[in-house]
Amino acid sequence: MKLSLQSLSVVIPKILFLTLCFLSYSGFSQTAQNLNITGKVTDKQGVTIPGVNIVIKGTLNGTVTDVDGNYAIDVPSDSTVLEFSFLGFKNKSETVGTRRVINVTLESDIKSLSEFVVVGYGVEKRTLLTGAVAEIDQKQLKDLPVPSIDGVMQGQVAGVQVTQNSGTPGGAMSVRIRGISSIGGSSQPLYVIDGIPVTTGDFSQLSFSGQGVNALSDLNPNDIESITVLKDAAAASIYGARASNGVVVITTKRGAAEKTKINFSSYYGMQQAWNTVDMLDAREWMQYRNDLTGTQVFSPEQMNNIKVDTDWQDEIFRTAPIANYELSASGGTEKTRFFMSGNLFDQEGILLGTDYRRVNGRLNLDHTINDKLTIGTSIGLTYSKTDRVESDQSLHGVLPNGISTPAIYPVYNPDGTYNQDGPYSNAVSIGNEYISESYSYRAVGNVYGDYKILPNLKFSTKWGIDFLNYREHSYESTILVQGAKYNGLGFETYSNILNLVSNNFLTYTKKIDKHNIEVLGGYSFEQYQTASSSIRGQDFADQSLEYISSASTIVSASASASFSGIRSFFGRANYNFDNKYLLSVSGRLDGSSRFGENNRNGFFPAVSAGWRINEEDFMDVAVISELKLRASYGLTGNDDIPAFLFAELYGNTSYGGLPAIYPSNIPNPDLKWESTAQFNIGFDLGLFEDRVVLSADYYDKQTKDLLLSRPLPPSSGFSSITQNVGEVENKGIELAITTQNYVGDFTWSTRLNLSGNRNKVLKLYNGEPIDDLGRGSSRIEEGEPIGIFYSYNSLGVDPSTGDIVFEDTNFDGVITAADRTKVGNPHPDFIGGITNTFGYKGFDLSIFFQFSYGNDVFNGNRLFLESLQGGDNQVADIERRWRQPGDITDIPRATTDPIAAASNKRVSSRFIEDGSYMRLKNLTFGYTFQNDWKNIENLRIYFSGQNLLTFTEYSGLDPEVNYRGDDNAVIGTDFFTYPQARTFILGLNLSF
Structure with a gap:
């Protein structure tokens, strides 16, 4: 019998449930013991602790405390030793002796809490980790005025490159862990929030290139407790087919058994452009035009009596407010714990016509039914609205038009209407009148249950749903040049995305003398579906009627839907001997509907080992508190391709006035995963009782079976077919250092991370390069990094002619396309970040630099x-242009000769610049008042600045750009890209 994905999703949970019932029955069938011991477990404040593990030393027999902290256990003799353990508290042992009632007080162990790291399907003790894992905790998350989860990772983790493609409010970022591992697919990591993979990506149907809106922006970063980045295969392979780009595991805040705590936090600030381009003023532009044409286009009288000298950048950039308000409550009893929050984030863009507003609500509940069963839920709701204007990859946007319009043109006519006399549309009119609104409605939630079958055996089940409704509304009236062409132009689009996830697994732990074993095994499935529709209309009867219903002509309309699913079996076994020798083995078997029937299933194993040398008797060095060697190897996959690409697909058309269909895709039943094999070796070192902690890694990632379009001969009737035809490698090193420089009334700590990655294309179809991509003529070629700049090499300006001279690379005496060569590499040599944190009594200061080199x-x-041609305004640098024979300069002549002008302007190394930068990403200075007020636990005020200083040689608006957004093939290219803002905020944190 052949089981479908849907039938498996029903059968497997039933099997797991029957197994649970059987194990539960066997767990209750225990032989009675001689002595019955009872008691209660509390903390130092006398608060009872539910769920404490109590084990008879040297055996597997034990129990746990109930919701009131009570326990009862049968022991064989008076000499029995009971061991008490609970996360966040120090372990304690008690010998029974003559006692029959043993009450125990556990001492809090704050350090032990920080020793645990959230990983795939569980937590692990930091000292026992064998994979390459990094964590961002609350200390690093606070006071960062960034609206999205990916933004808080920038510069915080070695090996993670976060690029803010543009400064658009709510805009997407590119996150790449250990380099780019795919050409045609995504290189974004898998995001797992509270155990459930969530939907990410840009679902906009209206193209805004680098200003794409990522669905990840819907989630509130202030709800995050911690972020764990799984970088190597050993850490990530438990997620199998989607882990080639790394995994980001996010844990949201939850309640604890304590009195209810109310937290209010807020900040308000202003944003401004930190940089503008130095352009010609009105007089300089007039002189340039006269020089260009060789005539008196503008007379001396006109140049001496300038009536209009518009600073267009001053008109399109503005000082814009940013605000955030959040109220949360957390607490509970031993039986029920809760966390709830509400958040309003409001950001006006520094560029006219842009802003972003988001409202979030969250409720996390945990309820202990008895000493065996705990249930809970996490629910997050979001509404967001984004206003955008065209910018990069457009000549009809606010930024390109504003910068390119000469200063001689006014913004308004004398009658108050927009002046449209310039070479392009009036930028201010676009910013004020162009309507492009997107609305996102998001619900992400899950329910879970943990059942302790035996003291050492637990069953966990979690069901989650991620629903996104995304709507776009766009309208250009006849006031705008673009809208006037169509007598009004409007768009409406809708997208619905639904992802249903279920994880079910058993966890077994066992300790025998010095042997420690943990085994995890489970099953999961996902069902993913999307539906979208769009409609375009024009010829609007009235400019104030902006919706499609008012369009006289419907130009086009479309609708589509797709469904896909994945079902998986996964497992992991961790073993350590005496907390000294460590071994971990994991694997995942995935079956995906996205691939052909011959390769629908993929297996992704990994193995890792560690040696804690500091635990050896011969390593008796007082200054060394931790020294661990780690090594791992494993396979992960990438399934980020459109659904049904392997199948025979059909498109619709008309033939002879009748509806018809035609084949649109050649079937490929052999289509399979992009697969990455990764080797990692590293060490962790702690000195002076962990006042200095260092972690270093070397990795080698080999990705094969890249999904690329292979060209086909025209006789086939198709232009290309998607096949597994490429290979890419990434090699690199990572270094992370944390130091506690001073401890006492005055504190000073430092966090530094530094990483370098080397990317190389190993194989393409028939060795043929993929050429001339994007505006910078990017290229994908064997033996080179993905997306190198490949064009003409400029040798400078010929002093005798004033024209650019290009290198004749093949020495044939003429400059042709055959002379193109590698002229630049968009990949940095290394990236990193450094944070220094100071404290003195109630004062705190944090300084965070982020850099790329x-x-x-x-x-x-x-x-x-x-x-140096046409009617565009020009940068002020052209004032040093070549004017006469003998001039030595790097700027060619101004000319109307079309051949010379085209040659001088051709894409070449002339426009390649060093994009290295160091940025003071965040500076925060705060003061926490002493607790002198009744019922107020904490009151802190702070000042924070974002992007305060940027040190770079790049001449554009912002060195951290990519006009193609999350495009792996075209990176490091700037084309009138929206720059980031400099931000100043004043904030308040209040707890009571």
Whole structure:
């Protein structure tokens, strides 16, 4: 019998439930013991602790405390030793002796809490980790005025490159863990929130290139307790087919058995452009035009009596407010714990026509029914609204039009209407009148149950849902040049995304003398579906009627839907001897509907080992508190391709006035995963009782079976077919150091991370490069990194002619396409971040620098702003242009000769710049008042600045750009990209 994905989703949970019932029955069938011991477990404040593990030393027999902290256990003799343990408290042993009632007080162990790290399907003690894992905790998350989860990771984790493609409010970021492992697929990591993989990506149907909106922006970063980044295969392979790009495990805040605590936090601030491009003013532009044409286009009288000198950048950039308000409550009893929060984030963009507003609500509940069963739920709801304007990859946007419009043109006519006399549309009119609104409605929730079958055996089940409704509304009235072409132009789009997830697994732990074993095994499935529709209309009867119902002409309409699923069996076994020798083995078997029937299932195993040398008798060195060697090897996959790409697909058309269909895709039943094999070796070192902690790693990632479009001969009737035809490697090193420099009334700590990655394409179809991609002429070629800049090498300006001279690489005496060569590399040599945190009594100061070194940027703005032809405004640098024979300069002549002008403007190394930068990403200074007020636990005020200083040689608006957003093939290219803002905020934290 052949089981479908749907039938498996029903059968497997039933099997797990029957297994649970059987094990539960066997767990109750225990032989009675001689002595019955009872008691209660509390903390130092006398609060009872439910769920404490109590084990008879040297055996597997034990029990746990109930919701009131009570326990009862049968022991064989008076000499029996009972061991009490609970997360966050120090272990304690008690010999029975003559006592029959043993009450125990456990001492809090704050350090032990920080020793545990959330990983895939559980937590592990930090000292016993054998994989490459990094964690971002609350200390690093606080006071960062960033609206999205990916933003808080920037510069915080070695090996994780976070690029803010543009400064658009709510805009998407590119997150790459250990380099780019795919060409045609995504290189974004898998995000898992509270154990459930969530939907990410840009679902906009209206193209905004680098200003794409990521669904991840819907989630409130203030709800996060911790972020764990799983970087190597050993840590990530438990997620199998989607783990090639790494995994980001996010844990949200939860309640505890304590009195209810109310937290209110808020900040308000202002944003401004930290940089502008130095452009020609009205007089300089007039002189340039006269020089260009060789005539008196503008007379001396006009140049001496300038009536209009518009600073267009001053008109389109603005000082914009940003605000955040959050109220949360947490607490509970031994039986029920809760966390709930509400959040309003409101950001106006520094560029006209842009803003972002988000409202979040969250409720996390945990309820202990008895000493065996705990249930709970996490529910997050979000509404967000984004306003965007065209920018990069467009000549009809606010930013390109504003910068390119000469200063001689006014913003408004004398009658108050917009002046449209410039070479492009009036930028201010676009910012004020263009309507492009997107609305996101998001619900992410899960329910779970943990059942302790035996003291050492637990069954966990979790069911989650992620639903996203995304709507876009766009309208250009006849006031705008673009809208006037169509007598009004409007769009409406809708997208619905639903992801249903279920995880079910058993966890077994066993300790025999010095042998410690943990085994996990489970089953999961996901069902993913999308539905979208769009409609375009024009010819609006009235400019104030902006919805499609008012369009006289419906130009186009479309609708589509897709369904896919994945079912998986996974397991992990951890073993350690005496907490000294460590071994971990994991694996996942995935079956995905996205791939052909011949390769629908994939197996992704991994193995890792560790040696804690500091635990050896011969390593008796007082200054060394931890020294661990780690090594791992494993396989992970990437299934980020459209559904049904393997199948024979059909499109619709008309033939002879009748509806018809035609084949649109060649079937490929052999289509399979992109697979990454990764080797990792590293060590962890702690000195002076962990006042200095260092972690270093070397990795080698080999990705094969890349999914690429292979060209087909025209005789086939198709242009290409998607096949597994490529290979890529990433090799690199990572270093993370944390130091406690001073401890006492004055404290000073430092966190530094540094990483370098080397990317190389190993194999393409028939060795043929993928060429001429994007505005910077990016290229994918064997033996080179993905997306190198490949064009003409400029040798500078010929002093005798004023024209650019290009290198004749093949020495044939003429400059042709055959002379193109590698002229730049967008990949940095290394990236990193450094944070210094100071404290003195109630004062605190945090200084965070983030940096990138060695990467090139193609400044596509200069193709227009330094073209020295046409009617665009030009950068002020052209004032040093070549004017007469003998001039030595790097700027060519201004000319109307179309051949010379085209040659000087051609894409070349002339527009390649060093994109290295160091940025003071965040500076926060705060003061926490002493607890002198009744019922107020904490009151803190702080000042914070974001992007305060940027040190770079790049001449554009922002060195951290990519006009193509999350495109793996075209990176490091700037084309009028929305820059990031400099932000100043004043904040308040209040707890009572």
